[in-house]
Amino acid sequence: MRPDQEAIVRWVPQGARVLDLGCGDGALLRSLWQQREAPGYGVEIDDESVLECVANDVNVLQVDLESGLSLFADGSFDCVILSETLQTIHRTEFLLREMLRVGREGIVSFPNFGHWSARLQIALGRMPVSETLPYEWYETPNVHHCTITDFEDLCRRVGIRIRERLVLHDGNPVTLLPNFLGSLAVYRCTAG
Amino acid sequence: MNAPHDPSSVGAASAQKAHFDQPIRLRGGAELPAFDIAYETYGTLNAARSNAVLVCHALNASHHVAGYYENDKDNVGWWDNLVGPGKPLDTNRFFVVGSNYIGSCFGSTGPASINPASGKPWGADFPVVTVEDWVEAQRLLADHLGIERFAAVIGGSLGAMQALQWTLSYPQRVRHAIVIAAAAKLTPQNIAFNEVARQAIMTDPDFHGGHYYEKGVVPVRGLRIARMIGHITYLSGEAMAEKFGRLLRRGALGFDFDTDFEVESYLRYQADKFSTYFDANTYLRITKALDYYDPASDFGGDLTKALARAEAAFLVVSFKSDWRFTPARSREMVRALLDNRRIVSYLELDAPGGHDAFLLEDPRYHGALRAYFANIEL
Numbered sequence: 001m002r003p004d005q006e007a008i009v010r011w012v013p014q015g016a017r018v019l020d021l022g023c024g025d026g027a028l029l030r031s032l033w034q035q036r037e038a039p040g041y042g043v044e045i046d047d048e049s050v051l052e053c054v055a056n057d058v059n060v061l062q063v064d065l066e067s068g069l070s071l072f073a074d075g076s077f078d079c080v081i082l083s084e085t086l087q088t089i090h091r092t093e094f095l096l097r098e099m100l101r102v103g104r105e106g107i108v109s110f111p112n113f114g115h116w117s118a119r120l121q122i123a124l125g126r127m128p129v130s131e132t133l134p135y136e137w138y139e140t141p142n143v144h145h146c147t148i149t150d151f152e153d154l155c156r157r158v159g160i161r162i163r164e165r166l167v168l169h170d171g172n173p174v175t176l177l178p179n180f181l182g183s184l185a186v187y188r189c190t191a192g
Numbered sequence: 193m194n195a196p197h198d199p200s201s202v203g204a205a206s207a208q209k210a211h212f213d214q215p216i217r218l219r220g221g222a223e224l225p226a227f228d229i230a231y232e233t234y235g236t237l238n239a240a241r242s243n244a245v246l247v248c249h250a251l252n253a254s255h256h257v258a259g260y261y262e263n264d265k266d267n268v269g270w271w272d273n274l275v276g277p278g279k280p281l282d283t284n285r286f287f288v289v290g291s292n293y294i295g296s297c298f299g300s301t302g303p304a305s306i307n308p309a310s311g312k313p314w315g316a317d318f319p320v321v322t323v324e325d326w327v328e329a330q331r332l333l334a335d336h337l338g339i340e341r342f343a344a345v346i347g348g349s350l351g352a353m354q355a356l357q358w359t360l361s362y363p364q365r366v367r368h369a370i371v372i373a374a375a376a377k378l379t380p381q382n383i384a385f386n387e388v389a390r391q392a393i394m395t396d397p398d399f400h401g402g403h404y405y406e407k408g409v410v411p412v413r414g415l416r417i418a419r420m421i422g423h424i425t426y427l428s429g430e431a432m433a434e435k436f437g438r439l440l441r442r443g444a445l446g447f448d449f450d451t452d453f454e455v456e457s458y459l460r461y462q463a464d465k466f467s468t469y470f471d472a473n474t475y476l477r478i479t480k481a482l483d484y485y486d487p488a489s490d491f492g493g494d495l496t497k498a499l500a501r502a503e504a505a506f507l508v509v510s511f512k513s514d515w516r517f518t519p520a521r522s523r524e525m526v527r528a529l530l531d532n533r534r535i536v537s538y539l540e541l542d543a544p545g546g547h548d549a550f551l552l553e554d555p556r557y558h559g560a561l562r563a564y565f566a567n568i569e570l
Contacts, residue, residue, distance in 0.1 A: 041530070041536075047541070047542070050556075051556060054507075054539075054560050054564050055567070059536060060539075061536075061538045062538055062540045063538070070527075071526060071527050071530055076530070076531075
């Protein structure tokens with residue numbers, strides 16, 4: 001599992017109802033069930049990943065996140081997870097609002113574009129490629145990169161309250177200059 | 193299509209018939225004094241009786257789901273690509289039951305059967321049957337076969353409506369429901385297509401108000417048109433364009449009313465074939481069963497309330513090119529199941545085949561069914 005997902009498993013309370021948006025092969029949901037007895041559903045658009053979810057015995061719903069979460073009633077989940085999904089979404093603000101409509105709490109993780117290596121690569125005239133940003137510019141599924149500061153600005157503007165933040169690099173917590181030394185950010189947040 | 197020696201074929205199948213010498217009261221109020229249900233089985237029921245899978249068929253199919261008939265080797269079951277040894281619905285592991293339904297023309301009691309009250313074929317007097325009635329009859333078949341609980345009930349289209357209804361009529365007797373290319377109710381547009389088909393049949397001079405058996409005729413013209421309109425709606429525009437384009441049958445336009453385009457020839461061929469084996473009275477009843485199905489109607493139209501009874505785990509599958517039973521209809525069911533906190537997975541596949549995609553072999557579709565069945569504990 002990715003380091004952000006390990007943090008997510010720690011944050012999800014025992015038995016919580018979870019919704020994992022952009023769940024990939026369902027590994028996180030499987031861990032949540034095994035370690036937290038948290039039943040959940042994943043949302044995934046990619047055919048191959050959906051098939052892996054079915055094989056992993058994870059509940060998966062093949063719908064497009066860009067069209068919102070109309071399948072889900074208000075407040076129907078304890079926890080809605082966007083694990084390294086937000087940067088692949090066109091309608092960022094809309095999805096964040098949807099997340100906190102259907103969930104009482106949201107967990108969001110994303111690669112920090114403010115990490116020094118990204119800044120350095122840009123300064124040297126190239127799009128950054130790293131462990132947390134593993135794609136070349138022409139093949140990346142990411143459409144909206146942001147830094148830790150950018151994300152927190154957006155949360156303030158949209159009225160999302162950040163309850164907890166964990167910044168990581170190489171799986172280890174970063175407390176000093178997080179927007180410069182952290183390559184992955186994980187947030188626990190609620191509405192208002 | 194599988195050759196008879198194919199190790200992934202269930203081999204020679206034999207149709208069986210269960211006779212029920214007890215009256216069945218139908219949703220419409222009528223009662224059948226006794227009835228037969230035709231069925232086939234593949235694989236072996238295990239000692240715990242926990243590996244039975246019921247396959248429900250759609251409009252023009254039957255209980256002949258897989259394999260072939262010894263005396264008719266070209267007659268391969270309609271879902272043979274899915275059901276067999278080593279296939280996604282693996283008959284080495286599961287005991288598969290293909291069930292026909294009352295009102296059919298393939299062996300179960302239907303309009304062409306003899307009405308014991310008159311000694312003549314039922315014809316127009318055969319009652320209108322519903323999805324709920326079929327499930328009730330299948331429940332009696334399950335009892336007859338000693339199956340207390342199905343590991344899964346699976347179907348596409350009208351077959352999927354039966355699978356869904358099983359979870360509502362007998363929630364505790366279904367562990368998994370696999371609901372493919374389905375809708376929890378038809379749209380007015382869908383009902384309209386069915387009405388065109390029925391009108392084609394009923395206005396055929398050979399229909400005789402449904403009592404054509406005794407006249408020794410068949411309303412072939414009506415059946416042909418009914419099949420044509422149905423067939424058009426089961427295919428996607430894209431699939432038709434791919435298959436036929438604007439190819440000309442005779443190389444050039446004929447400037448007459450013979451078949452110009454390949455697609456016309458194909459429709460005529462399908463219509464001819466259908467009218468030789470399908471019964472017009474059955475067609476009328478099956479389309480009515482489709483039109484009437486609406487489990488939410490008893491709950492003020494609230495599907496969430498209607499599905500609250502279901503206990504099964506669901507796999508719902510739709511196809512993007514299916515404009516007869518669109519993905520939006522499947523998502524309504526998924527939403528209602530989620531509202532009820534049921535276990536559900538939903539696949540919305542970008543397959544080009546239209547409504548008939550549920551019959552075709554698509555690696556994502558069959559891969560998902562294979563994985564799903566493999567995870568069903570016995």
